[in-house]
Amino acid sequence: MNAPRGTVDILPKDVKAWQYVEDQIKEICNRYHYSEIRTPVFEHTEVYQRGVGDTTDIVQKEMYTFEDRGGRSLTLRPEGTAGVARAYVQNKLYGEASQPVKLYYFAEMFRYERPQKGRMRQLNQFGVEVLGSADPAVDAEVIDLAMTVYRSLGLTSLKLIINSLGDKESRADHRQALIDHFTPHKEELCADCQVRLEQNPLRVLDCKKDREHPAMSSSPSILDYLNDESKIYFEDVKAYLDSMGIEYVVDPTLVRGLDYYNHTAFEIMSDAEGFGAITTLAGGGRYNGMVEEFGGPSTPAIGFGMGLERLLMALDAEGIEIPDDDELDCYVVAVGKEPEQAAVRLVHELRTNGIQVDKDYQQRKMKAQLKAADRYRAKYVLILGEDELSQGTVTVKEMATGEQKVLPKEELLETLHGKLTGGK
C-alpha cells in the first residue's frame, strides 16, 4: 500500500522544518495584524466554477470533484481565495466594524496534475486575503508581507514580477484589441490558444508554445489599454513599493491563470540554482468582483497564495539550514524486572512534574540504553538499578561531562528542576 500519487507523508524529521516556517510566518502575520481563518477542505463545486472561473486550467482539468451520497457535487479545495470569499459573504464579514478584513490561512490544496519536482497533487499553501479596501497601499502591504516572509527566512534569490490587468472597462478594451490582433493569425496558433482566443484571449499571452510567434511580440499590451483610473492605481501601487524599497519588474505578459484578477497581479519567483523547472514561489492579485459574484456587496479584495513545499525547496536550494535543537531532558535507564517497574513509576512522576523524560521499551542492555540516551541527546541519564532500588536512590549522570552522582530519590525532583532550569 502506497500513498496516492502526488501525495507524501511528512515524517517527524521533516515536520521540524514545517513547524519552523509556519511559526515564523504566523509571527509575521501577527506583526502585520492579520487574523487566521480556517475554511472547509471541500466546497460546493460551484464555488470554484464561479470564483476561479470556468475557463481556467484549475476548473477545466485539475479539480478533484466527486458526488457525495446526497448527489451534491463537491470539490476538494484547489486554491484558497474562492473559499475565503465565500466564507466572507456567508458570515457577513463585510458587516464587521473593523475593515478591511485581513485574513491568512494555512491550508492543503488539491490539484489533479502529473506530479514533478515542486508540483504535488496535495500541496500546502500559506495565503493572505484582504477584503474591503480598494487602497493601493493594501496591494503594497500584501506584497510586502509575502516578500518579508521570504526575506526573514533568509532567501535572497527572489524576483518580484508585477502587472496590472486594469479594471473592467480596461480589460474589455484590451480583450477586444487582443481578439482583433490574433484573429488574423488564428490558424497559426496552437490548438489551446485557438480555444483561448474565443474564451479568454488574455491567456493567449500566457502560452509557452506560441511564444515565438511573431504576433506575440507585437500583441497589444494591457498597459496601453489601462484607463486613467487603472493607470493611476497601478502607479500608486508601484510608488508604495518604491517607498518601501521593494524591487520589482513590470511584466505586461503576466496574466495569471485565474480569471478573477483585475488591477494588480504579481508573482514571486526564485532564481536559485537547482530549483528545477518550477520557479514560481507565490502568486496573487486583486479580485474586486468575486465577493459580488458570491452574492455579497461589491467588495474590493486582494490576496496571494504561497506554496510551502516550494518555500522549503527554495530554502534548501539556497543552503539555508533549519535550526535543529532537539534534545531530551532525561532518559531513565533500568535493567531487570523490578527496576523497570520502578522506572515506569519514575518517568510518570517526573513527567507529571513538568520534566521531559523517556525510557527504554526494547528490553535493551544497559550499554545499549546509554547509547539510546546519547542518540536522543539526553542531557541527563537517570540510572535505576538493583542497587539504587534497594537503597532508595537514583544515579544521575550528566551526559555532556560524564559526571555522575548518587542521590536519594526524594532529592531527585528538586535537583533536576534546578539543573534543567538553572543550567540553561
Add this chain to the structure above:
RNA sequence: GCGGUCGUGGCGAAGUGGUUAACGCACCGGAUUGUGGCUCCGGCAUUCGUGGGUUCAACUCCCACCGGUCGCCCCA
C-alpha cells in the same frame, strides 16, 4: 493527457546470462561483570518492483503492468 529515465536489504550503492548477490551507513550482539560518543569482532537480502516469455540456466535478455522520478502544458 504526452515524453524521458529509473526500480537490488531499513537507507545508499556494486554486480552480471551460470549456480554462497560486493561494499558503506544504520541496526543488533560480543570484547566490557551496571555505563554513551572511539576501536575491534560477529550478525543482518533463500533474494534483486509484479506477472509472463526466451534459455539447460535470468537480478542480468524480451514483453506487459505497477510504482518512483524528471520534463512538456499550466501553475503553488
